[in-house]
Amino acid sequence: MNITFPITVSGVLLAGGQSRRMGGKDKGLIIHNGSPLIEQVIHSILPQTDQLLISANRHIEEYQAFGYPVITDNLDDFQGPLAGMLSAMESATTDYILTAPCDCPVISAQLRQRLMEGLLATGADIAVAHDGHRLQPVFALIPVRLKTNLRDFLASGERKTQDWFEKQMLSIVDFSDQTDSFVNLNTPEDFEKKIPIASSKPILGFAAYSGTGKTTLLTKLIPILNQRGIRIAVIKHAHHNFDIDTPGKDSYMLREAGAQQMLIASSRMMALMQKNHAKAIEPKLQTLLRRLDTKSLDLILVEGFKHERYPKIELNRHELGKAELYKADADIIAIATDQLDIHQHSLPILDINNIGMMADFIEHYLNKWNAEHG
Numbered sequence: 001m002n003i004t005f006p007i008t009v010s011g012v013l014l015a016g017g018q019s020r021r022m023g024g025k026d027k028g029l030i031i032h033n034g035s036p037l038i039e040q041v042i043h044s045i046l047p048q049t050d051q052l053l054i055s056a057n058r059h060i061e062e063y064q065a066f067g068y069p070v071i072t073d074n075l076d077d078f079q080g081p082l083a084g085m086l087s088a089m090e091s092a093t094t095d096y097i098l099t100a101p102c103d104c105p106v107i108s109a110q111l112r113q114r115l116m117e118g119l120l121a122t123g124a125d126i127a128v129a130h131d132g133h134r135l136q137p138v139f140a141l142i143p144v145r146l147k148t149n150l151r152d153f154l155a156s157g158e159r160k161t162q163d164w165f166e167k168q169m170l171s172i173v174d175f176s177d178q179t180d181s182f183v184n185l186n187t188p189e190d191f192e193k194k195i196p197i198a199s200s201k202p203i204l205g206f207a208a209y210s211g212t213g214k215t216t217l218l219t220k221l222i223p224i225l226n227q228r229g230i231r232i233a234v235i236k237h238a239h240h241n242f243d244i245d246t247p248g249k250d251s252y253m254l255r256e257a258g259a260q261q262m263l264i265a266s267s268r269m270m271a272l273m274q275k276n277h278a279k280a281i282e283p284k285l286q287t288l289l290r291r292l293d294t295k296s297l298d299l300i301l302v303e304g305f306k307h308e309r310y311p312k313i314e315l316n317r318h319e320l321g322k323a324e325l326y327k328a329d330a331d332i333i334a335i336a337t338d339q340l341d342i343h344q345h346s347l348p349i350l351d352i353n354n355i356g357m358m359a360d361f362i363e364h365y366l367n368k369w370n371a372e373h374g
Contacts, residue, residue: 009098010098028102039066044109053071081099107139111181115140126146199294203289204365221359233301298366314335315336334348338353
C-alpha cells in the first residue's frame with residue numbers, strides 16, 4: 001500500500017437500512033435526547049473528516065435538510081452496508097471514506113486517528129475497529145481506489161461486509177478501551193434508555209439547581225483533595241455562550257476572523273478553542289471525557305450534566321426550597337445538604353458546609369473505585 005500526503009477522508013454515515021427492529025421507522029431521524037439521532041452522529045464525526053456524506057435510501061429530503069450531500073444505493077432492495085459504502089466511494093472526492101452507522105450516538109473522537117495509524121503501522125488496505133470482543137465492520141477506513149474491487153464483489157452476489165474485508169489486507173484496530181463507542185440503538189426500548197457514561201478513571205459529578213454554589217464549593221474542595229495527592233480534572237457545563245479569550249487579543253481576532261479551531265500555547269499552559277458546527281448541539285459528557293489526558297489524572301469531577309448517567313453527589317440548600325434530585329436520579333450516591341435531619345435513609349448524608357467531610361467521602365469513593373477496577 002502506498003499512502004501519499006496529505007490524506008483526505010470523507011465521513012460516511014450509513015443510514016440506508018430498513019430498521020426492521022424499529023418497526024420500519026428511520027432510526028437516524030428519530031428524536032433522541034432532544035435532537036434527531038443522526039444530528040448527534042454528525043456532531044461526533046464531522047471534526048474528523050474533510051467531507052461528509054449521508055448514505056440513505058428513504059426520506060431523502062429530510063436528510064438533505066442537515067446540509068450535507070445524501071447518496072443512495074446504486075443497488076436495489078436494501079442490499080446492506082456494502083452497497084452504501086460503494087455508492088459513497090463512487091461519490092467521494094477524497095482518498096478514503098470513514099464509515100459509521102447512524103444509530104451510534106457516541107462515536108469515538110479518535111476513530112479516524114486510530115484507524116489511520118493502523119494503516120500506517122501495518123501497510124494494510126483497510127482498517128476496521130475491534131471492541132475487544134468482536135469486529136465492528138461498519139466502523140472502517142477504506143480507500144476509494146478499492147471501489148472496482150467492491151463493485152465486482154457485490155456483482156458476484158456476495159453481501160457480507162466481513163467477507164469482503166477478509167479478501168483485503170486488513171488492519172484490525174483495538175478500541176477495547178472505548179466500547180461505549182459501539183453502543184447502537186436498535187429498538188424502541190433502546191431509545192428510551194440513557195447510556196451510562198464509561199470512563200477509564202473514576203468520575204464524580206455535582207448535581208444541583210442554579211444558585212446552590214457548585215463552583216464555590218469546588219474551589220474549596222479541590223485544594224484539599226490536591227493536598228491529599230489526588231490529581232483532578234474538572235469538566236463544567238455552561239448554559240450560555242462563553243469565551244475564555246479576551247476580545248482584542250491576537251488569538252481572539254484570529255478565531256473571530258473564521259478559524260474553526262484555535263490552539264494557544266505557552267511554556268505554562270495550553271488551550272484549544274473549537275467552534276461547534278452547524279446547529280448548536282448540547283455537548284455530551286462522554287465526548288468531552290475523551291479529550292482529557294487521563295494518564296495524569298486520579299479523579300474527574302463534573303459540574304453539571306445532571307441528566308446524564310454517572311455517579312453524582314446532590315447539593316441541596318434548604319433555603320432555595322428546591323425538590324430533591326435523588327428521587328428521580330438513581331445515579332446519585334450521596335446528598336450534601338445544610339439540612340442534616342433530612343428524612344432520607346438509603347443514601348449517605350453529608351454536611352454541605354463541611355468541606356473536610358466531603359473530601360473524606362470523595363477519597364473513600366476514589367479508593368473503592370480503584371479497588372473494584374484493579
